[in-house]
Amino acid sequence: MNDPDQLVSNMSIMEKISLIVGAGFSKIVPGAAGETNPVERLGIPAIVLSDGPAGVRIYPLRLGVNETFYVTSFPNEILLASSWNLELVEKVGKAIGEEAREYGIDVLLAPGLNIHRTPIEGRIFEYFSEDPLLSGEMAASYVQGVQSAGVGATLKHFVAHEQETNRLIINVVVSERALREIYLRPFEIAIKKAKPWAVMAAYNKLNGVYCTQNHWLLTKVLREEWGFEGVVMTDWDAGNDPVEQVKTGVDLIMPGRDEIIRKLLNAFRNGELSEDIINKRVRNLIALITKSLKYKKYNPSNKPSYDEHARISLEAAIEGFVLLENKDALPLKSASRIALFGKGSYWTVKGGLGSGDSYPKYVVSIADGLREKGVIIDEEVERIYRNMVHRWYEYGESTQLYKSMTETALKEANSLLIELLMTHYVYMMIEYIKVMHLPEDAFPDEFLERVAERNDVALITISRISSEGFDRFPVKGDFYLRDDELSLISRISKIFHKHGKKVVVLLNVPGPVEIHSWRNLVDAILVIWLPGQEAGRAVASVLLGETSPSGKLPLTWPKDLYETPSMKLHPGVPKDNPVEVLYAEDIYVGYRYYDTFQVEPAYEFGYGLSYTKFEYDNLVIRNKDSEIEISLIVKNTGDYPGKEVVQVYVRPLRSRLNRPFQELKGFHKTKLIKPGEVEEVTIRIPLDYLASFNGKHWIVESGPYEIRIGSSSRKIKLASVIEITSDICYDTSWKRIKCN
Ligand code: BGC
Numbered sequence: 001m002n003d004p005d006q007l008v009s010n011m012s013i014m015e016k017i018s019l020i021v022g023a024g025f026s027k028i029v030p031g032a033a034g035e036t037n038p039v040e041r042l043g044i045p046a047i048v049l050s051d052g053p054a055g056v057r058i059y060p061l062r063l064g065v066n067e068t069f070y071v072t073s074f075p076n077e078i079l080l081a082s083s084w085n086l087e088l089v090e091k092v093g094k095a096i097g098e099e100a101r102e103y104g105i106d107v108l109l110a111p112g113l114n115i116h117r118t119p120i121e122g123r124i125f126e127y128f129s130e131d132p133l134l135s136g137e138m139a140a141s142y143v144q145g146v147q148s149a150g151v152g153a154t155l156k157h158f159v160a161h162e163q164e165t166n167r168l169i170i171n172v173v174v175s176e177r178a179l180r181e182i183y184l185r186p187f188e189i190a191i192k193k194a195k196p197w198a199v200m201a202a203y204n205k206l207n208g209v210y211c212t213q214n215h216w217l218l219t220k221v222l223r224e225e226w227g228f229e230g231v232v233m234t235d236w237d238a239g240n241d242p243v244e245q246v247k248t249g250v251d252l253i254m255p256g257r258d259e260i261i262r263k264l265l266n267a268f269r270n271g272e273l274s275e276d277i278i279n280k281r282v283r284n285l286i287a288l289i290t291k292s293l294k295y296k297k298y299n300p301s302n303k304p305s306y307d308e309h310a311r312i313s314l315e316a317a318i319e320g321f322v323l324l325e326n327k328d329a330l331p332l333k334s335a336s337r338i339a340l341f342g343k344g345s346y347w348t349v350k351g352g353l354g355s356g357d358s359y360p361k362y363v364v365s366i367a368d369g370l371r372e373k374g375v376i377i378d379e380e381v382e383r384i385y386r387n388m389v390h391r392w393y394e395y396g397e398s399t400q401l402y403k404s405m406t407e408t409a410l411k412e413a414n415s416l417l418i419e420l421l422m423t424h425y426v427y428m429m430i431e432y433i434k435v436m437h438l439p440e441d442a443f444p445d446e447f448l449e450r451v452a453e454r455n456d457v458a459l460i461t462i463s464r465i466s467s468e469g470f471d472r473f474p475v476k477g478d479f480y481l482r483d484d485e486l487s488l489i490s491r492i493s494k495i496f497h498k499h500g501k502k503v504v505v506l507l508n509v510p511g512p513v514e515i516h517s518w519r520n521l522v523d524a525i526l527v528i529w530l531p532g533q534e535a536g537r538a539v540a541s542v543l544l545g546e547t548s549p550s551g552k553l554p555l556t557w558p559k560d561l562y563e564t565p566s567m568k569l570h571p572g573v574p575k576d577n578p579v580e581v582l583y584a585e586d587i588y589v590g591y592r593y594y595d596t597f598q599v600e601p602a603y604e605f606g607y608g609l610s611y612t613k614f615e616y617d618n619l620v621i622r623n624k625d626s627e628i629e630i631s632l633i634v635k636n637t638g639d640y641p642g643k644e645v646v647q648v649y650v651r652p653l654r655s656r657l658n659r660p661f662q663e664l665k666g667f668h669k670t671k672l673i674k675p676g677e678v679e680e681v682t683i684r685i686p687l688d689y690l691a692s693f694n695g696k697h698w699i700v701e702s703g704p705y706e707i708r709i710g711s712s713s714r715k716i717k718l719a720s721v722i723e724i725t726s727d728i729c730y731d732t733s734w735k736r737i738k739c740n
Pocket residue numbers: 033051109156235236355
């Protein structure tokens with residue numbers, strides 16, 4: 001294998017620059033988002049980059065090819081984070097990595113690890129959590145999984161990319177403390193733990209400078225302070241100055257255009273861009289390319305292990321569902337007769353749209369998943385839904401349309417292909433949104449009376465779709481329920497309760513919706529997020545009690561959208577066409593705000609019910625030199641086997657800096673514990689996790705800290721106080737320094 005330095009020294013300036021600039025959307029793998037330019041003379045192959053977080057995003061059909069190229073659709077990241085299960089997330093990452101490998105992808109453009117700053121972020125489903133530790137740990141496991149398959153992973157979008165509105169130009173104004181403690185932190189954790197091959201610099205500006213043109217971010221913090229050694233790429237068409245991008249730290253400009261090559265070449269010729277800088281960028285790229293499967297001449301099979309991956313997708317979906325309410329309604333008996341309401345029951349939304357989308361062979365709807373398990377679905381209600389929706393949308397029809405558009409596009413020039421397919425996505429999205437907005441309460445009371453008599457339970461699915469490119473809307477039909485949805489819930493509840501029957505709501509949503517005003521009307525609420533292709537099977541497993549729910553919220557579920565602190569200034573100024581958004585809540589994001597300022601959310605961070613009960617006991621805390629070791633016993637005292645998420649929050653009892661009331665510093669998902677059995681849990685918290693950024697450096701202030709062990713951020717079951725005897729300080733590279 002060639003030595004990267006040797007390869008660089010053999011390249012002409014034109015070859016070097018053409019490597020720094022991407023070769024556009026992939027021609028090798030149709031539908032993959034990008035490709036690099038090869039240097040054939042030196043045996044440097046073109047490598048292929050593809051989205052995305054919930055499954056490899058390539059086109060399933062190719063002209064003149066009989067084979068299909070479907071992928072497995074996995075649950076979105078907000079669901080993966082709700083599992084709090086690092087091993088499981090690694091398994092999902094590995095499966096996605098293997099599919100990427102078998103389809104000829106060298107670098108996966110995932111995971112996304114921006115922070116859930118507002119519940120209506122358009123891409124909230126693509127990100128893990130409002131908490132930096134949970135986000136960082138999840139991302140690290142995901143990356144480890146992907147890279148174990150020989151495919152590189154990309155952390156995105158670096159950094160402070162928390163809204164879609166005007167995402168290409170928005171200037172995010174945020175303090176260095178909030179940046180370091182909340183927004184940079186997950187990237188830092190994932191880079192240290194998992195060594196991702198690449199980082200994608202975000203579209204937005206950060207304190208006045210585009211992230212892709214930001215020396216402080218890309219060179220000082222990322223490379224010098226954190227020692228990142230991989231490739232930095234731009235998001236697709238990010239920023240406005242390619243020369244500045246290369247100068248400040250970008251190795252790869254994506255998707256790339258000839259005009260950019262010309263600009264870089266001119267800048268080199270007129271002395272604005274030195275060969276030294278160019279060589280540095282090329283060396284990073286060569287180091288990645290020589291690790292790639294293409295370079296190693298791996299022969300992709302185009303045949304991923306669908307069955308095995310479907311099982312992993314199912315397992316992950318089940319474990320990320322969050323049970324919010326349960327008044328003796330769940331689990332159902334398998335013999336139940338169910339009246340299934342809500343379009344999402346029959347057309348379950350598997351994932352979000354945009355680059356986080358993927359194209360599976362099938363999506364198991366909730367109706368089909370339940371039917372597979374022998375549940376009897378009320379035929380008349382189903383027929384009404386199918387008639388209502390049929391003329392607008394059918395999964396089969398849209399697949400046909402997709403196929404014919406792909407074929408047309410493939411006969412044409414490449415740019416047209418992209419354009420047509422993009423048009424198709426937009427078309428699909430509009431169709432989907434139209435369907436989801438068809439009124440739900442098409443059922444007169446007399447009809448519901450009859451349905452209630454002949455069924456055991458009513459199940460209502462409320463669905464929402466979300467996409468890259470737009471934020472969700474703070475209106476009825478998106479964050480708030482529409483009047484017809486509310487009236488359906490209240491009329492069904494009244495009538496079914498009159499007949500002594502239960503009502504269960506499933507939330508098939510990318511992120512929170514308003515729930516506080518109607519939650520008391522129903523008997524159970526289960527959040528199934530956007531659960532991937534095995535949606536219905538996962539729902540059946542949990543509803544029928546084959547698995548006890550064990551997901552916990554990775555973000556605070558507010559009573560009202562406008563209680564979220566970030567909503568005061570969302571989406572920035574001027575309001576109708578914002579160019580700047582101030583992160584005025586600073587470090588008080590999510591539960592850090594709700595707990596510190598004593599605001600009651602609908603459901604707190606870390607919340608989630610189970611069919612069984614857990615008791616915590618025998619807390620022992622050892623305050624060692626560089627870590628705090630916590631051990632305890634978790635006992636299943638209920639009637640069902642189940643898993644528990646043990647969460648450790650640390651609360652400074654005295655502090656000179658303003659600090660959140662408490663912060664998550666460790667967690668552990670137990671194995672399946674049988675009734676009456678226990679698991680011994682040990683959680684280690686590195687001492688530096690207790691540090692705050694004081695504007696200059698990190699400091700763990702001396703004083704008492706309460707170590708709080710809970711099953712949610714507000715259900716603290718055990719606690720004990722430790723004492724840090726003197727201040728401990730670290731510089732921004734985490735080297736111990738003297739405090740002054
Ligand atoms: C998205 C990225 C994605 C890229 C390539 C951009 O619009 O922001 O997340 O990886 O497109 O599809």
